[in-house]
Amino acid sequence: MGDHLLEVNNLKTHFRTERGKVTAVDGISFHVDRGEVLAIVGESGCGKSVTAQSILRLFEEKGVTSYDGEINFEGKNLLKISDSEMRKIRGNDISMIFQDPLSSLNPVFTIGDQIMEPIMLHQKLSKKEAYERAIEMLKLIGIPAPEQRVHEYPHQISGGMRQRVMIAIALACQPKLLIADEPTTALDVTIQSQILELIDSLRQKLDMGIMLITHDLGVVAQHCTRVAVMYLGEVVEEGDVESLFENPLHPYTQGLISSIPQLFGNRNKKLSIIKGMVPSLNEIPKGCRFAPRCPFADAKCMNEKPELETLDHNKRIKCWHHQTIKGAVSNAT
Amino acid sequence: MKSYILKRILSLIPVLLIVSIVVFMIIHLTPGDPAAVILGPEASHEDVKQLQEELGLNDPVYQQYFHWVEGVFQGNLGDSFFMDKPVTEAILEHLGPTISLAILSQITAILIALPLGIMAARKRGTATDQTFMGLSLLGISIPHFLFGLFLIIILAINLRWLPVAGYKPLSAGFWEHIKYLIMPAIALGTGQAALIARMTRSSMVETLNLNFIKTARSKGLHERKVIYKHTLRNAFIPILTVIGQTFGTLVAGAAVTETVFNIPGIGQLIINSVERRDYMVIQGTVLMVTLTYVLINLLVDLLYGVIDPRVRLKKES
Numbered sequence: 001m002g003d004h005l006l007e008v009n010n011l012k013t014h015f016r017t018e019r020g021k022v023t024a025v026d027g028i029s030f031h032v033d034r035g036e037v038l039a040i041v042g043e044s045g046c047g048k049s050v051t052a053q054s055i056l057r058l059f060e061e062k063g064v065t066s067y068d069g070e071i072n073f074e075g076k077n078l079l080k081i082s083d084s085e086m087r088k089i090r091g092n093d094i095s096m097i098f099q100d101p102l103s104s105l106n107p108v109f110t111i112g113d114q115i116m117e118p119i120m121l122h123q124k125l126s127k128k129e130a131y132e133r134a135i136e137m138l139k140l141i142g143i144p145a146p147e148q149r150v151h152e153y154p155h156q157i158s159g160g161m162r163q164r165v166m167i168a169i170a171l172a173c174q175p176k177l178l179i180a181d182e183p184t185t186a187l188d189v190t191i192q193s194q195i196l197e198l199i200d201s202l203r204q205k206l207d208m209g210i211m212l213i214t215h216d217l218g219v220v221a222q223h224c225t226r227v228a229v230m231y232l233g234e235v236v237e238e239g240d241v242e243s244l245f246e247n248p249l250h251p252y253t254q255g256l257i258s259s260i261p262q263l264f265g266n267r268n269k270k271l272s273i274i275k276g277m278v279p280s281l282n283e284i285p286k287g288c289r290f291a292p293r294c295p296f297a298d299a300k301c302m303n304e305k306p307e308l309e310t311l312d313h314n315k316r317i318k319c320w321h322h323q324t325i326k327g328a329v330s331n332a333t
Numbered sequence: 334m335k336s337y338i339l340k341r342i343l344s345l346i347p348v349l350l351i352v353s354i355v356v357f358m359i360i361h362l363t364p365g366d367p368a369a370v371i372l373g374p375e376a377s378h379e380d381v382k383q384l385q386e387e388l389g390l391n392d393p394v395y396q397q398y399f400h401w402v403e404g405v406f407q408g409n410l411g412d413s414f415f416m417d418k419p420v421t422e423a424i425l426e427h428l429g430p431t432i433s434l435a436i437l438s439q440i441t442a443i444l445i446a447l448p449l450g451i452m453a454a455r456k457r458g459t460a461t462d463q464t465f466m467g468l469s470l471l472g473i474s475i476p477h478f479l480f481g482l483f484l485i486i487i488l489a490i491n492l493r494w495l496p497v498a499g500y501k502p503l504s505a506g507f508w509e510h511i512k513y514l515i516m517p518a519i520a521l522g523t524g525q526a527a528l529i530a531r532m533t534r535s536s537m538v539e540t541l542n543l544n545f546i547k548t549a550r551s552k553g554l555h556e557r558k559v560i561y562k563h564t565l566r567n568a569f570i571p572i573l574t575v576i577g578q579t580f581g582t583l584v585a586g587a588a589v590t591e592t593v594f595n596i597p598g599i600g601q602l603i604i605n606s607v608e609r610r611d612y613m614v615i616q617g618t619v620l621m622v623t624l625t626y627v628l629i630n631l632l633v634d635l636l637y638g639v640i641d642p643r644v645r646l647k648k649e650s
């Protein structure tokens with residue numbers, strides 16, 4: 001402990017909404033080291049994006065959002081530092097790629113302007129030097145004819161190109177941590193893998209830590225070192241990629257893994273999709289949050305909250321019955 | 334951009350055609366024979382006949398129309414019988430005060446509206462926001478002549494800071510000129526300000542929720558830059574539309590204010606001409622006001638292209 005690049009402890013993010021206060025992220029802890037890729041997975045609405053954006057405090061609107069816990073980055077608690085200190089970290093030490101590449105670029109400024117902006121801000125380069133950096137970045141991320149592209153507007157280039165530009169913006173100041181929120185979901189498969197390879201090679205080159213949010217367990221298996229599985233604002237299981245895929249302990253993780261489409265073998269085999277729906281943040285179950293949808297749930301699960309237990313081999317799990325459930329998935333298939 | 338400008342300008346042709354027909358018909362659609370009205374009830378039958386001949390009222394209507402359009406292109410809008418001078422000259426004499434008033438009140442409106450609208454958007458949902466929006470409703474609902482009268486009572490009569498009414502041209506000196514226009518400009522401008530402020534707020538709120546604003550923040554930009562560079566420019570098209578519209582209505586809406594403050598502008602010219610049934614002047618001023626409106630809209634359209642590359646580059650990409 002203590003020497004991780006990013007260490008999140010018991011983070012909670014609350015929003016005040018018309019229907020009362022909701023806690024979208026409820027006491028999660030995880031860490032990211034230099035040079036590693038932590039995957040955050042979970043169904044839609046489980047709080048992945050809120051977690052990501054909380055790290056940069058992007059929700060801050062007086063009286064609407066509040067945070068609890070600690071986000072330690074290089075010895076500083078990001079939840080305690082001033083706005084101006086936070087601005088120095090954003091886009092410089094920690095960068096973010098957002099979920100929707102098509103609407104994440106400003107339509108009225110050229111691509112060049114948008115890449116140059118953080119360079120001029122953080123590295124105090126002149127306009128001309130920043131322009132050269134921008135061209136370099138475009139080359140680096142594999143955009144052809146960068147001298148022309150810098151003068152174009154987002155609507156003039158394809159979705160895949162826009163996502164590459166977002167990556168160029170995020171990497172322009174060589175951040176120590178990159179938070180990528182589903183960087184490829186809107187794109188088609190070939191571009192998806194190109195972009196992930198690109199991020200991967202830049203990670204090696206810059207020794208960046210990466211927090212990769214995704215729905216796609218295939219991506220996790222290929223590109224990540226560790227995984228944290230989220231459900232309804234909590235981390236329910238965390239561990240190394242191999243052990244998590246080979247030996248998932250949480251019934252929710254097991255459900256996620258068995259719902260990966262099978263590429264080989266019997267295509268007509270029914271996918272076991274987790275039954276039921278994610279409850280809304282206003283009706284959070286009182287015991288284990290997954291209990292109402294869990295095939296193994298009993299009275300204890302319904303009434304008592306499990307804690308996140310630490311097992312050996314960096315494995316953490318939040319489930320009353322993980323010992324008895326162990327291996328259930330392999331028997332079932 | 335060039336093709337965009339050309340397209341905008343070409344699209345004006347049908348508009349101008351319709352405008353010209355409607356304005357031309359003013360004379361023919363008003364009840365009574367224009368010649369008889371001009372000469373008054375005591376005129377003899379022969380005199381009326383002769384004037385009809387002079388005005389070309391006996392020609393077929395389409396011929397009269399072409400004749401009139403030809404004149405318009407040469408800057409000839411006919412003569413005013415009451416003022417005994419060409420209509421163009423009468424309009425030019427009254428144009429200066431109205432333009433000064435319109436520009437000054439529009440500047441007042443924008444200077445009030447933009448900061449308030451932006452502030453309300455940034456503090457959306459708070460007491461500040463509600464106060465500003467409440468004030469703007471008040472601004473829209475108070476008739477501006479009434480507001481003008483209040484201003485006269487306070488600033489001119491009680492405090493004696495400004496002249497009660499009247500007008501001095503720019504040639505009398507800048508301050509002399511402005512002094513007479515401050516109160517009418519405020520009276521006219523607040524209503525416009527309210528409209529512009531409401532649009533500014535709603536457009537800014539909408540834009541602030543867009544994803545690229547989060548991108549801008551995540552780069553580490555100062556909130557000021559996020560608001561004034563990234564948000565305002567994107568939010569500006571609807572704001573500009575309202576500015577254009579209010580400016581257009583200003584020219585016409587100034588009539589009452591000009592009367593209250595006794596400013597010899599186009600508004601007064603229209604009111605006097607309607608009272609006197611001075612058809613040629615009515616026709617000329619209506620044409621002028623409509624043309625101004627059309628030109629302002631053209632300008633607004635062209636500015637869209639300057640602000641938003643998606644408008645400007647639509648055809649080329």
Ligand SMILES: Nc1ncnc2c1ncn2[C@@H]1O[C@H](COP(=O)(O)OP(=O)(O)OP(=O)(O)O)[C@@H](O)[C@H]1O
Nearest residue numbers: 015017024043044045046047048049050051099281
């Ligand atoms: N600004 C906000 N105000 C109130 N509630 C919010 C806000 N942002 C997110 N939420 C709620 O927080 C929960 C988690 O949302 P989040 O966007 O983090 O999900 P996600 O895991 O990223 O889902 P997806 O995979 O669809 O992107 C959702 O129930 C959402 O409605």
Ligand SMILES: [Mg+2]
Nearest residue numbers: 048049050099
């Ligand atoms: Mg998300």
